[in-house]
Amino acid sequence: MRKKILPVFILILFFLPGTISSVFSQNNLPYDDENFVYSVKQIDEFIERFNKTPNSFLISYLKSKFPENDIDTIDRKKFILNLFNLRNATWDSLRVRNFVNHVTDTVQPSFIQFYDDNWYALLKCKVVYRKVTQDLDLILKIEPSRNNSSKWVIVSAKADFLNFKSKYENTKVPVPVYCGSDLRDPTLENKFFLDPMAYGTDFMCIDEPFEHGERFKDYLYSGRISSQITKLIQEIKKNNVVFKQVNSVSYHFLNVPGWLFICEYFSRSDRNSGWLISNLYPLTEAQKKLYLREYLNIPDND
Amino acid sequence: MKLTRRKQVIFISLVVLFFFTPFLRLQAQISPIPPSCSNEEILQWADVADEYNRVMVKACEGMNNSKFDSTRYFLEKAIFFKSWSKPAKSKLQQLKDYLGMQSFRKLVCFCDNAAALNAAANSPSKVPDSIKSPEPIAEKSETNDSLIAPVAPMYETEPTDIELDEATKNDMQQKALVKCRQFGDYNKTITNPNSNQDLINNAIESSVALFVNEDSKVEVSNKKSEEAKTYTVRKYLLKLSALNSFYDKIEISGSRYYIVNGLRKGPDGNYYGLVSYEQIFTGYKDNKIAYSDITKKNIIVMVRKISKMEEGSMKTVWDVLLKDVQIVETL
Numbered sequence: 217m218r219k220k221i222l223p224v225f226i227l228i229l230f231f232l233p234g235t236i237s238s239v240f241s242q243n244n245l246p247y248d249d250e251n252f253v254y255s256v257k258q259i260d261e262f263i264e265r266f267n268k269t270p271n272s273f274l275i276s277y278l279k280s281k282f283p284e285n286d287i288d289t290i291d292r293k294k295f296i297l298n299l300f301n302l303r304n305a306t307w308d309s310l311r312v313r314n315f316v317n318h319v320t321d322t323v324q325p326s327f328i329q330f331y332d333d334n335w336y337a338l339l340k341c342k343v344v345y346r347k348v349t350q351d352l353d354l355i356l357k358i359e360p361s362r363n364n365s366s367k368w369v370i371v372s373a374k375a376d377f378l379n380f381k382s383k384y385e386n387t388k389v390p391v392p393v394y395c396g397s398d399l400r401d402p403t404l405e406n407k408f409f410l411d412p413m414a415y416g417t418d419f420m421c422i423d424e425p426f427e428h429g430e431r432f433k434d435y436l437y438s439g440r441i442s443s444q445i446t447k448l449i450q451e452i453k454k455n456n457v458v459f460k461q462v463n464s465v466s467y468h469f470l471n472v473p474g475w476l477f478i479c480e481y482f483s484r485s486d487r488n489s490g491w492l493i494s495n496l497y498p499l500t501e502a503q504k505k506l507y508l509r510e511y512l513n514i515p516d517n518d
Numbered sequence: 519m520k521l522t523r524r525k526q527v528i529f530i531s532l533v534v535l536f537f538f539t540p541f542l543r544l545q546a547q548i549s550p551i552p553p554s555c556s557n558e559e560i561l562q563w564a565d566v567a568d569e570y571n572r573v574m575v576k577a578c579e580g581m582n583n584s585k586f587d588s589t590r591y592f593l594e595k596a597i598f599f600k601s602w603s604k605p606a607k608s609k610l611q612q613l614k615d616y617l618g619m620q621s622f623r624k625l626v627c628f629c630d631n632a633a634a635l636n637a638a639a640n641s642p643s644k645v646p647d648s649i650k651s652p653e654p655i656a657e658k659s660e661t662n663d664s665l666i667a668p669v670a671p672m673y674e675t676e677p678t679d680i681e682l683d684e685a686t687k688n689d690m691q692q693k694a695l696v697k698c699r700q701f702g703d704y705n706k707t708i709t710n711p712n713s714n715q716d717l718i719n720n721a722i723e724s725s726v727a728l729f730v731n732e733d734s735k736v737e738v739s740n741k742k743s744e745e746a747k748t749y750t751v752r753k754y755l756l757k758l759s760a761l762n763s764f765y766d767k768i769e770i771s772g773s774r775y776y777i778v779n780g781l782r783k784g785p786d787g788n789y790y791g792l793v794s795y796e797q798i799f800t801g802y803k804d805n806k807i808a809y810s811d812i813t814k815k816n817i818i819v820m821v822r823k824i825s826k827m828e829e830g831s832m833k834t835v836w837d838v839l840l841k842d843v844q845i846v847e848t849l
Contacts, residue, residue, distance in 0.1 A: 252774045257794045258816075260778045273776055364681065365783040405785045412782035413818045416792035417844035420737045420748070461746045483846065485812070 256490030267327045268292040292320050301492040326472045334471040342460040345377045355512045368410040369437035372513040378444040399433040408434040418465050426459035440515040470504050555621045581628045588727050687781050693838040694819040698793045706770050711762045722755045729840045736843045765801035772797040789821040816844040
């Protein structure tokens with residue numbers, strides 16, 4: 217049984233000295249303009265705060281608001297701790313502390329970058345498949361493209377109608393068979409793509425690949441694809457799938473050695489809101505591969 | 519019944535007013551002074567009440583800002599304007615009569631040049647020397663299709679190796695912020711119960727002109743409802759305009775904007791940016807708050823390269839347009 221220790225806010229109180237805790241303190245007013253400042257508005261801001269990037273939005277604000285304080289000296293740990301969903305009272309504070317200590321290690325600190333390879337967006341979508349509303353999970357990642365450009369690409373898909381069953385769901389359905397490779401037409405790369413900022417609107421443009429049925433394959437990534445993607449392509453070509461909407465987005469970061477953390481959006485009138493860490497797991501590299509294969513349905517590309 | 523002289527005068531005045539007012543209004547409608555497409559004049563015409571003239575002003579603005587999409591759109595709108603009353607005369611001829619030769623020629627040449635530029639952009643070997651000098655309008659056919667034929671915009675669509683330097687990126691980010699603020703301001707005008715229909719229409723057109731094209735989408739979602747609704751930008755604005763009849767007073771506040779540091783290049787050679795901001799909407803009825811919400815708006819902006827004729831030579835400039843908007847009602 218997972219060990220549940222003290223809620224993480226005790227940890228926060230431990231870490232935060234008086235003046236700085238007031239900087240991050242919560243506010244119970246119905247609307248506080250400053251909530252917007254402290255809220256993690258976009259995943260870019262999450263990355264900035266995780267890395268404690270100088271001149272980021274929050275640091276610039278703090279510098280102007282508290283000119284008497286030396287904001288640059290605030291410990292990076294405090295920025296990272298405030299990236300956790302503090303309303304979750306079941307955090308394992310030891311695990312959180314280990315993670316924070318690991319990424320802020322003075323000898324070998326860990327940073328994350330937007331163009332890192334090993335992080336994914338998981339889109340929980342609603343589609344109509346053969347006139348019945350169904351859930352469809354799409355897994356996307358950012359991929360470098362021609363002329364120093366980049367785009368979001370579809371890596372994998374999961375849905376009951378695509379015959380995907382994860383081992384995590386205790387079924388006896390075999391692990392999907394992976395097949396295929398880069399199906400894209402390079403001459404159309406500049407026409408059919410998801411722009412690099414598409415995440416900013418929760419991928420509201422993800423309906424495009426479904427509308428351009430024949431061109432769905434041009435929105436795929438360059439690696440190996442699962443049989444679910446092959447089936448999805450066929451079903452879209454047959455006009456059996458109508459895209460409805462994205463219900464939610466989460467980001468799965470596997471780019472910190474030894475760790476997996478998941479970011480979700482917490483919409484509330486609170487300074488601890490926006491894109492925050494909702495789950496944290498210590499994982500070995502082998503376990504990460506298993507997670508990719510079994511949970512995100514991403515084939516091994518080794 | 520015998521009327522006093524004073525009452526007789528009032529009665530006659532009222533009869534005169536009753537019969538002649540519609541005539542005077544009609545006169546005002548059919549004879550507004552058309553725009554000459556000069557920048558100075560357009561500034562004076564900014565709050566023009568006449569719908570047709572307003573459309574022409576927008577066409578002229580588009581031309582002066584080298585926005586082919588916008589110019590062509592408003593010209594088409596003018597050509598197919600509903601209130602033209604003489605079916606015997608071609609709509610194009612009416613447009614020519616209305617604008618006068620000089621302005622009409624300017625607009626037609628702009629559209630022709632933009633079409634030629636587009637053709638040149640599509641065939642790399644052809645330099646844009648095909649740009650025509652203004653032709654006498656008399657030589658053009660009455661049914662000149664260059665104004666109404668579906669012509670692709672002048673924006674270059676081929677991927678480019680051109681990299682934006684940091685200074686230009688910063689400029690473009692500032693410009694993106696300005697355009698997002700403009701979009702917010704137009705929203706205020708559209709929802710303001712004190713705005714008249716002309717002002718609302720003007721704000722809608724100006725808002726649409728901020729976007730890449732009419733196909734740009736606005737997605738609206740609500741915490742309470744599971745279903746997100748997606749509209750084209752114009753449809754969204756029209757829906758928004760219906761709000762002002764529900765409330766006596768509307769307040770939209772909130773001034774904090776967050777812009778993602780740095781623009782990112784897409785495979786089409788255009789750059790993309792992201793702006794987020796929050797707005798508090800409060801609607802009043804009988805001096806009481808009838809409805810209030812906080813919305814978070816996320817806007818993807820596109821920075822793209824356009825070719826522009828300046829002082830007789832082609833110049834490449836970068837322009838910022840809004841692409842997609844996501845609106846999330848949070849409280």
